[in-house]
Amino acid sequence: xxxxxxxxxxxxxxxxxxxxxxxxxxxxxxxxxxxxxxxxxxxxxxxxxxxxxxxxxxxxxxxxxxxxxxxxxxxxxxxxxxxxxxxxxxxxxxxxxxxxxxxxxxxxxxxxxxxxxxxxxxxxxxxxxxxxxxxxxxxxxxxxxxxxxxxxxxxxxxxxxxxxxxxxxxxxxxxxxxxxxxxxxxxxxxxxxxxxxxxxxxxxxxxxxxxxxxxxxxxxxxxxxxxxxxxxxxxxxxxxxxxxxxxxxxxxxxxxxxxxxxxxxxxxxxxxxxxxxxxxxxxxxxxxxxxxxxxxxxxxxxxxxxxxxxxxxxxxxxxxxxxxxxxxxxxxxxxxxxxxxxxxxxxxxxxxxxxxxxxxxxxxxxxxxxxxxxxxxxxxxxxxxxxxxxxxxxxx
Amino acid sequence: xxxxxxxxxxxxxxxxxxxxxxxxxxxxxxxxxxxxxxxxxxxxxxxxxxxxxxxxxxxxxxxxxxxxxxxxxxxxxxxxxxxxxxxxxxxxxxxxxxxxxxxxxxxxxxxxxxxxxxxxxxxxxxxxxxxxxxxxxxxxxxxxxxxxxxxxxxxxxxxxxxxxxxxxxxxxxxxxxxxxxxxxxxxxxxxxxxxxxxxxxxxxxxxxxxxxxxxxxxxxxxxxxxxxxxxxxxxxxxxxxxxxxxxxxxxxxxxxxxxxxxxxxxxxxxxxxxxxxxxxxxxxxxxxxxxxxxxxxxx
Numbered sequence: 001x002x003x004x005x006x007x008x009x010x011x012x013x014x015x016x017x018x019x020x021x022x023x024x025x026x027x028x029x030x031x032x033x034x035x036x037x038x039x040x041x042x043x044x045x046x047x048x049x050x051x052x053x054x055x056x057x058x059x060x061x062x063x064x065x066x067x068x069x070x071x072x073x074x075x076x077x078x079x080x081x082x083x084x085x086x087x088x089x090x091x092x093x094x095x096x097x098x099x100x101x102x103x104x105x106x107x108x109x110x111x112x113x114x115x116x117x118x119x120x121x122x123x124x125x126x127x128x129x130x131x132x133x134x135x136x137x138x139x140x141x142x143x144x145x146x147x148x149x150x151x152x153x154x155x156x157x158x159x160x161x162x163x164x165x166x167x168x169x170x171x172x173x174x175x176x177x178x179x180x181x182x183x184x185x186x187x188x189x190x191x192x193x194x195x196x197x198x199x200x201x202x203x204x205x206x207x208x209x210x211x212x213x214x215x216x217x218x219x220x221x222x223x224x225x226x227x228x229x230x231x232x233x234x235x236x237x238x239x240x241x242x243x244x245x246x247x248x249x250x251x252x253x254x255x256x257x258x259x260x261x262x263x264x265x266x267x268x269x270x271x272x273x274x275x276x277x278x279x280x281x282x283x284x285x286x287x288x289x290x291x292x293x294x295x296x297x298x299x300x301x302x303x304x305x306x307x308x309x310x311x312x313x314x315x316x317x318x319x320x321x322x323x324x325x326x327x328x329x330x331x332x333x334x335x336x337x338x339x340x341x342x343x344x345x346x347x348x349x350x351x352x353x354x355x356x357x358x359x360x361x362x363x364x365x366x367x368x369x370x371x372x373x374x375x376x377x378x379x380x381x382x383x384x385x386x387x388x389x390x391x392x393x394x395x396x
Numbered sequence: 397x398x399x400x401x402x403x404x405x406x407x408x409x410x411x412x413x414x415x416x417x418x419x420x421x422x423x424x425x426x427x428x429x430x431x432x433x434x435x436x437x438x439x440x441x442x443x444x445x446x447x448x449x450x451x452x453x454x455x456x457x458x459x460x461x462x463x464x465x466x467x468x469x470x471x472x473x474x475x476x477x478x479x480x481x482x483x484x485x486x487x488x489x490x491x492x493x494x495x496x497x498x499x500x501x502x503x504x505x506x507x508x509x510x511x512x513x514x515x516x517x518x519x520x521x522x523x524x525x526x527x528x529x530x531x532x533x534x535x536x537x538x539x540x541x542x543x544x545x546x547x548x549x550x551x552x553x554x555x556x557x558x559x560x561x562x563x564x565x566x567x568x569x570x571x572x573x574x575x576x577x578x579x580x581x582x583x584x585x586x587x588x589x590x591x592x593x594x595x596x597x598x599x600x601x602x603x604x605x606x607x608x609x610x611x612x613x614x615x616x617x618x619x620x621x622x623x624x625x626x627x628x629x630x631x632x633x634x635x636x637x638x639x640x641x642x643x644x645x646x647x648x649x650x651x652x653x654x655x656x657x658x659x660x661x662x663x664x665x666x667x668x669x670x671x672x673x674x675x676x677x678x679x680x681x682x683x684x685x686x687x688x689x690x691x692x693x694x695x
Binding site: 051052053073074078079080082084085086087088089090099100103104147151 | 584586587589590591592593594595596600605608609693
């Protein structure tokens, strides 16, 4: 087992804009780190760079204490699970799993023992003498993991391994991967574009920024934030991370800071104001234009205990069983809330609804291109965890 | 009840339609087969008719099967020496086998390695090399006949089967490389990357992963090389002077004279010449299968 250190890793293809623009990252020994980001952000390139399948344009990559920039993949002591499985189609499952060990000239009885151990761990005992084409997608992905496990590498690399599986199988495999990590305690670097997968699996998540409509690849390939799922959820460093982590995405509204009765409030579209808690109030000044971020799960219907501080109009309701995604309009801006289905069943289009948004769930960002976070409300940790769990469940 | 009848009716109708379709397909296939096989049957009939009677006007009547044409071709009697058998056919068969087999071996070996290089490696001149291969295919072999004759003469390989091997290998190689490169391109790169991470060297990947998966393309390439060498006539006729060094197509030409054509001998010879090619085709047929990469990567 080993940790990894990435120092200012840059990857450039020809004369094009670099795909990775100076990635600095410390991955601890035995850690499960998920690299997440939208398509084209360079997360797979970063993984392939770590594997040695792509060269590093500049920067330093250490596995343990060893600088491995120019070390061949086979000598890096890593194993990789590919998105497309990449099983050798003409070899049986047994040979697929044994191939890496045969190449390393391990004695046959040792190979047999390791393959047997891995296959029993992954429930592949009955398939060892079959060919990959005789297996289902989930079984093939397990074989790909088995091929990695038998090698007992220092680091496992997973490149979107579940993206080809259906939703039910994905959930099942997620649990298996988590279990596998608990058992092996090996460093895992896992790439995905699915933030639910990231939240479920990761000890820590590293978010990479992707290309955007206005700037193309200009802002892509930067590491935006590294932290635990809860840190990223509660304290995103900028609008990009705030919007990417959490499902459904955070609402962003143009707002202004005002002072009312000596207390700072954030005001949106006329009279919709939220009093700021001490965390936020101390970070802003009256008259400042900001971007207000509110997670859809943090919105409540106003009641006697929680008087309305937002007034919105109903647009569309999507019922998802126990909860509903209610699309409101706040002036011209869209505003999404996740609410208990029963409580919104009677809503009709254009109906005016009073909402309550607690000061503790407010996120304030600079209203500029970078959208850097100014302050976050002092949200209760348990509450945040519950929201993360509910987001995971709703995806499943 | 009404629904039940409808189902039966519709099933009955489908079955009838299927039958009509089947019969139509078979009729078309039978007609195509007759058109394709007619010349072959004609040749067989000519071969089995005594040479003096065999001709272009022959029908399918084979009242009496006669193998004298085969005997003549295999024996190849020497008119100047009491019609004693010279067995030239066997020497010429040996020449054809040597030329075709070595051409195939060299062609496939060189083409496999070259095509893999072109398909997977990035090197200076890669694109130009590929185009240069294509350019050579633009000119028919006859265009190069004189320079080739001079070159073979200079290196002492005229009237020598190995001279032919050299010429055929060189001329078949570009097509073989393109053909194999096209196939290597379809083999998912991830398989090789997985093998690289598993610790395999480039050579090992080539031998244990790529070549087994490229079996159909290699079989086709081998067949193409073999047939090119086996059937080639003009260069062989130009470079070979001595009857004993002829390849079979050149030997066959002997039966077509300026004054007369010995149809019976020619037909018998043609059948004998075709047998090895047919045998090779049957031997390689089992390798000409698709879907070898099925299950390797998610499509």
